[in-house]
Amino acid sequence: MRSLKFLRWFCKPEYLVDIEGDLLEMYEKRSKNIGQSKANWLLWRDVIFLFRPGMIRTPESIHSNNMIAITHHNILISLRNFTRNKTAFFINLGSLTSGLVCALLIYLWVADEVSMDKFHENDARLYRVNSTYMRPTGPSMIEWTPSPLAEAMVAEFPEVERAVSMSSFRFTGVGIVSYENKQFKTEGFFASKDFFKVFSYPILLGDNSGVMISKSLAERLFGSNDAAIGKMVEWNNRFWVKGPHIISGVFEDVPKNSTEQFEIVFDYKKMYETDVHSDKWNGGYAKTILLLRDGVNIDEFNKKIAGFLKTKEQQNQGILSVSLYSDKYLADGRIYYVRLFSLVAIFTLAIACINFVNLSTAQASRKMKEVGVKKTFGVSRATLIGQFLSESVMLAMMSLVLALLIAFILLPDFNQLTGKHLELTIDSRIFLITLMIGIAAGVYPAFFLSGFRPASILKGKIMNSSFAEVFTRKGLVIMQFTVSVIFIIGFMIINKQIEFVQSKNLGYDKENVVTFSRRGEFDWNNYETLIREIKSVPGVVDASSMMGSVVNRELSLHNGLTWEGADATVYQTMFPYPPVCHDWVETMGIELKEGRTFKKDLPNEDTKMIINETAAKMIGFEDPIGKIVMYGPDPKEIIGVVKDFKYGSLHTAMEPVFFEYRPINTNIVVRLANGSPQATLEQLQIIYQKFHPGYPFEFTFLDDDYKKLYESDTKVSMLSTYFAILATLISCLGLFGLAVFSSEQRTKEIGIRKVLGATTSGIVRLLANDLVRPVFVSILIAIPVSFFAANSWLEGFAYKIELSWWFFAIAGVIAIALTWFTVALQTVKAARANPVSSLKSE
Amino acid sequence: MIGEFEELVLLAVGVLHGNAYGVTIKEEIEQRTKRDVTVGALQVTLRRLEKKGFLTSKHADPDTNRGGRPKLYFTLTAYGKKTLQEALEVRIGFWKSLPETILKLN
Numbered sequence: 001m002r003s004l005k006f007l008r009w010f011c012k013p014e015y016l017v018d019i020e021g022d023l024l025e026m027y028e029k030r031s032k033n034i035g036q037s038k039a040n041w042l043l044w045r046d047v048i049f050l051f052r053p054g055m056i057r058t059p060e061s062i063h064s065n066n067m068i069a070i071t072h073h074n075i076l077i078s079l080r081n082f083t084r085n086k087t088a089f090f091i092n093l094g095s096l097t098s099g100l101v102c103a104l105l106i107y108l109w110v111a112d113e114v115s116m117d118k119f120h121e122n123d124a125r126l127y128r129v130n131s132t133y134m135r136p137t138g139p140s141m142i143e144w145t146p147s148p149l150a151e152a153m154v155a156e157f158p159e160v161e162r163a164v165s166m167s168s169f170r171f172t173g174v175g176i177v178s179y180e181n182k183q184f185k186t187e188g189f190f191a192s193k194d195f196f197k198v199f200s201y202p203i204l205l206g207d208n209s210g211v212m213i214s215k216s217l218a219e220r221l222f223g224s225n226d227a228a229i230g231k232m233v234e235w236n237n238r239f240w241v242k243g244p245h246i247i248s249g250v251f252e253d254v255p256k257n258s259t260e261q262f263e264i265v266f267d268y269k270k271m272y273e274t275d276v277h278s279d280k281w282n283g284g285y286a287k288t289i290l291l292l293r294d295g296v297n298i299d300e301f302n303k304k305i306a307g308f309l310k311t312k313e314q315q316n317q318g319i320l321s322v323s324l325y326s327d328k329y330l331a332d333g334r335i336y337y338v339r340l341f342s343l344v345a346i347f348t349l350a351i352a353c354i355n356f357v358n359l360s361t362a363q364a365s366r367k368m369k370e371v372g373v374k375k376t377f378g379v380s381r382a383t384l385i386g387q388f389l390s391e392s393v394m395l396a397m398m399s400l401v402l403a404l405l406i407a408f409i410l411l412p413d414f415n416q417l418t419g420k421h422l423e424l425t426i427d428s429r430i431f432l433i434t435l436m437i438g439i440a441a442g443v444y445p446a447f448f449l450s451g452f453r454p455a456s457i458l459k460g461k462i463m464n465s466s467f468a469e470v471f472t473r474k475g476l477v478i479m480q481f482t483v484s485v486i487f488i489i490g491f492m493i494i495n496k497q498i499e500f501v502q503s504k505n506l507g508y509d510k511e512n513v514v515t516f517s518r519r520g521e522f523d524w525n526n527y528e529t530l531i532r533e534i535k536s537v538p539g540v541v542d543a544s545s546m547m548g549s550v551v552n553r554e555l556s557l558h559n560g561l562t563w564e565g566a567d568a569t570v571y572q573t574m575f576p577y578p579p580v581c582h583d584w585v586e587t588m589g590i591e592l593k594e595g596r597t598f599k600k601d602l603p604n605e606d607t608k609m610i611i612n613e614t615a616a617k618m619i620g621f622e623d624p625i626g627k628i629v630m631y632g633p634d635p636k637e638i639i640g641v642v643k644d645f646k647y648g649s650l651h652t653a654m655e656p657v658f659f660e661y662r663p664i665n666t667n668i669v670v671r672l673a674n675g676s677p678q679a680t681l682e683q684l685q686i687i688y689q690k691f692h693p694g695y696p697f698e699f700t701f702l703d704d705d706y707k708k709l710y711e712s713d714t715k716v717s718m719l720s721t722y723f724a725i726l727a728t729l730i731s732c733l734g735l736f737g738l739a740v741f742s743s744e745q746r747t748k749e750i751g752i753r754k755v756l757g758a759t760t761s762g763i764v765r766l767l768a769n770d771l772v773r774p775v776f777v778s779i780l781i782a783i784p785v786s787f788f789a790a791n792s793w794l795e796g797f798a799y800k801i802e803l804s805w806w807f808f809a810i811a812g813v814i815a816i817a818l819t820w821f822t823v824a825l826q827t828v829k830a831a832r833a834n835p836v837s838s839l840k841s842e
Numbered sequence: 843m844i845g846e847f848e849e850l851v852l853l854a855v856g857v858l859h860g861n862a863y864g865v866t867i868k869e870e871i872e873q874r875t876k877r878d879v880t881v882g883a884l885q886v887t888l889r890r891l892e893k894k895g896f897l898t899s900k901h902a903d904p905d906t907n908r909g910g911r912p913k914l915y916f917t918l919t920a921y922g923k924k925t926l927q928e929a930l931e932v933r934i935g936f937w938k939s940l941p942e943t944i945l946k947l948n
Contacts, residue, residue, distance in 0.1 A: 018901070019885055021911025022864030026881075028907065029865075049882030054889065 001040075003047045011050065012057045019050070070383065071390070077370075078391040085366075088359045091737040092395055093402070095730040096441070099352030100403035100434070102726055105414050106345040107430075108422045113338050115257050117326035120200045122291055125161075126325035127298075129153075129288040131309065131318030133558070134573040136618070136655045143328075144168040144284030145309075145318070147268070150192060152312065153288070157305065159296045164199075165192040165268050165286040166260075171241075171275075176519065176695065177213075177264055178234045179221050183694075186217060188235065188264030190271045196251065198291045201258075205229065206249030210267065217263040218250050225250045235266065236519050236695075241274045256421045259329050281313035289325060298322065315632075317560070317572045333796075337716060344723050347483045351727055353441040354476045355734035356392060360445035361473060362741045367449055372457035384450035392442025393435060400434040417718060444472075474774045477738070480731040481778035481815060482785070487724035489786040489811040493803070494717040497794065500801045501710060507645025508550065509589030512541075512674060513702035514681070515549065516688070518666045519695040526691065527664045533687050539673050539680030544584040545665035551705045553578070553648035561658060563619055563629045575615075576647060576655065577631075579662035585610070585642060587671045595625045595640030598661045605661040609636040613644045615656030629658065636660070649709040653798040669702075728815075732822045735771055739823045743767055743830035751835035763831035768823040775819045779812040786811075844896075844925060850875065851887050852896055852926055855916045863902075863913040864888075888916060896922035 004020060011019065023046060030039035082089040120126055129149065132141045150163035166172070167190035174187050196203055196212070204215060205225050211233065213221070218228040228247050235241050245266065254261055271278050271285070278285040292301070302321045309316040323331075330338065371384060408424050415422055448469070527545075534543045547557065558574040582598040582605070593613060598605050609629060616624045628635045636658075644654050672680055685697040707714070743750070750763055787803065794800040844852070854870040855862040867888070868879050891897045902913045918926075 015885065015889065017911050018864065018914035019881070021905065021908040021913060022868075023881065024909040024911060025865050025907065026868075046881040049880040050885065052882055052886060054886045055882065 001043070003040075003044045007047045007050060010056050012055060015055065023047070070386070074387045074390040075394065077387065078394050081391060082395075085363065087740050088363065088737055089395075091733050092356050092359060093399055095352040095355045095733050096396060096399035096437070097402045097406065098726055098730055099349045100399050100437075101406045101410070102348045102723065103345040103433075104403055104407045104424075104430070105410065106341045108411075108424065109414075109418055109420065110338050110342055110345075112257065112420055112422055113330065113334060116329040117257070117259050119255060119257060120326070122198065122200070123326050124324075125292045125294065126198065127290045127292055127322040128325045128328060129290060129305075130321050130323060131284075132321065133318055134569070135558075136573055136575060136614075137653055140574075141321075142284065143287050145286050145288045145320070146281045146283055146313070146316070147271075147279050147286045148281060148312070149286065149309075150288045150290075153290065153305070153308075157301075159292055159301055160290050161293050162194045162198050162291040163192075164195050164289045164291075166190070166195070166289065167268065167271055168285055168287055171271055171278075171285070175264075176236050177217070177221070178236075178694075179231060182221060183696075184217065184220055186263040188262050188266065189260075190266045190268045192268040194291075195265065198289060201254060202252045204250045204252055206247075208249055208265070208267075210246045210248030211235075212249045212251055212265040213247055214251055214253050214263040216253050218247075235264065241266070241270060242521075245270075281309070282316045290322060292322075315560075317574075333712075337712075340716075341719070344487075344720075344727075348723065348727050348730065349437060351480045351483060351730045351734070353437060354480050355730065355737065356395070356441040357444050358473050358476055358734055359737045359741070360388075360392075360442075361448055361469060362738060364449055364452075365745070368452055368457045371449060371452050372454040375452075375454035376458065381450045385446040388446035388449055389439060389442045392445070393438030396434050396438030396441065400430070417715060419715075473738075477735065477771070477774040478778045478781070480734060481775045481819075482782045484724070484728040484731045485779055485782035485811055485815050486786045486789070487720070487727045488814055489782065489807060490789065491717070491720040491724040492807055492811060493786075493790045493801070494713075494720050494793070496807070497797065497801050498710060498713050498717050501650045501713075501797070501799065502707065504646070504650060504799055506706075507590060507643055509671075510703045510706050512672045512677070513588070514670045514672060514677070514684070514699045515702060515705070516668055516670075516697065516699040518668065518692060520692045522692055524664055530687070530691050531668075534668070534670055534684065537680055537683040537687070539675075539677065539683075541671040541673050542583055542587040543668065543670045544581045544587040545668045546578060546580040546584055547662065547665050547667065548578060549667060549705065550588060550645075550647060551649070551702070551709055557660075559631060561629055561631055563627070565620065576657050577660060578647070578657065579660045579665065581663060581665055582661070584659075584669070585640075587669055588645075589671070590645050591643040593641045593643050595638070597640055597642075598659075600663075605663075607634070607636055608639045608661055610640040610642060610659040611638055612642050612657045614654050615658055616641050618656045631660075650799045651797055728818060732818055735775075735819060736822045736826060739767070739771055739826040742770065743827055747830070747833075747838045750830055750833070751838035754831075754835040755839070760828070760831045764824060764827045767827040767830065768820065771823050772816070772819050775815055779815055783808045783812070844929060847883070848887055848891060848896075849926070849929055851884070851891060852918065852922055855897060856918050856923075856926065860915070860917070862916045867916070891922070892916070895919060896925055 004023070007020065007023070008016060023043060026046070027039050027043050030042055117123070128143055129145050130141050130143050131145050132139050134140075147165055150165040153160050154163045172187075172189035174185060177184050177186055177188070193208065195201075196208055203212070206212075206229050213228060213233075215225060218225050221233070222228045222231060228250055231247050232243065233245050233247065234243060235245055251265075254263075268286075275285070277283055305320045305322070308320050309318045374384060375381075404424070404426065411422060411424055531543050531545075534540060553576050557577040557579060559577040560572060561575050561577075562570055580598070582600045585592060585597040595610075597610060598608065609631075611619070611624065611629075619627070619629070621627050624638050624641055627638050629638060630636075646654070647657050670684065681699070684699070688697040689695070746767070750767075753763060753766075787808070790803060794803075850871055851867065854867045854874075858866050858870055864881070864884065868881065868884055871877070871879050871884075888897065888899075892899055896919060897916045898919055899914050899916050902915055904910050904912045
C-alpha cells in the first residue's frame, strides 16, 4: 500500500513496526465494517496525521552513505598536500590565477564586443544599405547613400516596412550645443522621422517633431526633463546649422553597447536648409537603415536593389546592397581581434593547466604510497580519481577568488586601455568555466595517479618514469613554449610594424602642424583677413585650409573623372578629389615636382587642378602640365604635379589624388616654427576668439590625429605585449617547478656525482639540459607558425615591414635565455649543496 | 502536571489493564469521550508519556492478524499511577471549593 510505503519512508524506525501493525489491524476491521475504499482513505488520513515532529526521523539517517565523509577527507588531503608542497602549490596557484585574470578580462571584453548593437528589439530585421563604388584601389563599399533613398525604398519595395535616413559623417559627430550662455560639447546627428520607431531608443517625454535630446543632456542644460521641452538651442558641429532648434522630446540615455553614441537628434529635413546639395540623388549624405518585413530573402532582395540608384540618377554608379545592422560593428575588423584574443585567453589558460599537469605527474612518487594503501583497503579507482580531481578543482576555485580580486583591481586600467566601460559581474558561467578548468587540469594526473598497481608500489619497487610519461611531460612543455614564443614573436612584429607606420615618410611633414575648424555663424567673407592675421603671428610659418583632413580622406570629395585616351570604365571610378586653398601644398610641406601650385591672385584658379605622381602615371601623358581632365562636363587644366604623399592611413595603398581649388574652407591648417609653440598658440587663440566669439579654440596637432588613425593597432600592440609577457611568465613558472622537483628527486645522484668529482657547472648542465631541450624544439615549431600568422596580419597594411630572420632569432634567444635563467636559479642551488648532507641521511 | 489528553491516555491504559496497545487505547478513548482520536496524536502522546516515565511498553509476539507486526503493549508505571492520583486530587480540591450556588444554577 502506497500510504504505508510513505509511512516507512518518514517514520522513525524504532516506532515503525507497531504503528504499522496498529494501522493494519484498524484497516482490516474498517474494511470489514465500512468497505475497502473507505478504509483505504481513512488509512491515508491516519498516515498523514502521523507525519509530524516526533514521528519523522532525523535527516542524517535518511541518506546514510559516506559521501560527506569522503568529501571531507578529500578536502583535508588536498589542504595537506598544499601545505606540504608549497612550491608546487604556489606555482600552480600563481599560474592559474594569472591565466584566469587574463581570461576573465578577455571574456568581459569579448562579451561586450559581441553584444554591441544587439539590444534593438528589431535587431534581426534591421539592415543597413551599403553602396559600392569603384576606387582607383578597387571596389570600395561605403555606408553612405543619397538622402531620398529611404523614402523611395519604402515606397517602391514591399519588403521594406520602415526606413530611416541618418546624417553621414559630414553632419554627425562631436558638436557644441548651446542654450543661453551654457555650452556643452556632445555628439549628435540628423535623423528622419521613424528613427525612434525603428531603433530601440526609448522616448521618455514628448515626441520627435522637433529636436530630441537625451535625459542627461536635458539635466545638464535645463536641470530636468520637463524644463527642456519648448526650449530653443543652437547646434554647431562641422557646420553651423541654422535654427530655430526647438526641443520637443527627451529620450533615455543611449546604452554603452550602441555604436551610435549621441545626445541630440535633429530632424533630417533641417540639413537640407544648411547644405543645398544634401537632398540630391547623387550625394552620400545619409546612412540608410531599413526595417525589413519578416521572412525577406536577403540574397534576392540584394539582387533586386543592386541597380536602384541608377534608375533615379544616371550619374550615380553605386551598387546597392544590404547587410545586417548589428553585424557591422564586428565586421569592421573587430571580429579578427575578438577571435585573436579569445584564442589568447584559451592558450593562456591551457599553459596554466599544463603547469598543473606537469607538476602533479612529476610528483607522482610522493603520492604512490597513499594510492597503494588506499587501494589495498578497497578504495575504488573512481573514488581516487574523485580525490585528485577535487584537489585540482579546489585549486582552481582558490585561483578564481584571487583572480576576481586582481581583475577587479585591474579593471579601471583595462577599461582605459580598451576604451570600454566593462563591469565585473559574477555569474554562474564563470564558476562553471572555472570548474571545467579545474577538471581539465586534473583529469590526466587523476587517471595517471590512480592507475598505479598497489602490489608493486607497496613491495617497494620504485616506479621508473615510463617513456610515455616523460614524453607527455616534455610534449606539454613544448606546447607551452611554442605558444609563448609565438606570442613573443607576435608582439615584436606588431610593435615593429606600428613603429614603422608611425615613422614612415608620408610625403608631407606632420610635425608642428596645428589644425582647427571654424565654428558658429561666422562671416565667410572674412576668411582672407583671418588667414592674414594668423600668418602675422610670430612663430607661424604658413597657413592655409582644406576640406576634410589629410589624415582622413573619407572627409573629402570623391568624384568620377575622365581624360583623353582613358578607357570608358575610368569614369565610373571615384577618385579622391580634395578641395584645397592656395598655399596648402606649401603649408603641408609637400614637394612640388613640376608646374606650380594654386595662387591667390590669379584668375580662374577654380578651372585648374593639381595632381599627384600616381595620378600623373595613371593618366599617362608625357608632359601632364597644361593637359585637360574632365570633371563631369567641366574641363580642368593640370597646372602642377606634386610628389606622392599619403592621403589617409597606411592601411591603404598609394592612390591617385586630384586637387581642386577652393578659396574658402572651414578647416584651417597652420604650420608652426620649430620650438615651443605655447606663445604662438595663445596668440592664435586670441585671433580665433575675435572671429568666432563664444566658441572655444579647439585645435589638434596633426601628428596626434595621425596617431589616432592607428589607435586600434596601438591598443592591440599593447595588449599583445602584456599577454606575451604573461604567457611566458606562466610557462617559466612551470619550468621552475619542474626544475625544483627534478633536483630534489636527484639529490642523492648529485651527491654521489660530486663525491666522485663532478664540477658544479657540469651538474647544472646535466640538470638543465633535460629541461632546456624541449624549449629548443618549441622554438623550431613556433617560427614557421608565427611566420604565417604575421604574414596574414601584415596583409592588412599597404606599407609593411619585411619579416627578417632576426625577429625570430631574437624571440628564440629570449626564450632560451629565460629558460636557462629559470632553470639555473634552482639547479645551481642543488649543484652547490654539500654532498655530505644529502648522502648521510637514511 | 500533565495535559488533559495525556491524562485521558493514561487513564485508558489503566482501564484496559494488560490489553492496552494502539488500537484498543484509541477505541477506549473514542468510546468514552465521543471524540475522534487520530493515530498520529495518540502515538506521539504515548511515546512522550513513555519518555517521561509514566508508561512502559513491551512488544508482544508477532501477530498474524496484523500483517505479522507485533503489538506494543503499554502499562502504567508507579510514577504514572501517582501522577494520575495527583491529577485527581487537584480536581477534587477544585470541586470541593466550588460554591454550591454555581452548581445549582447549572
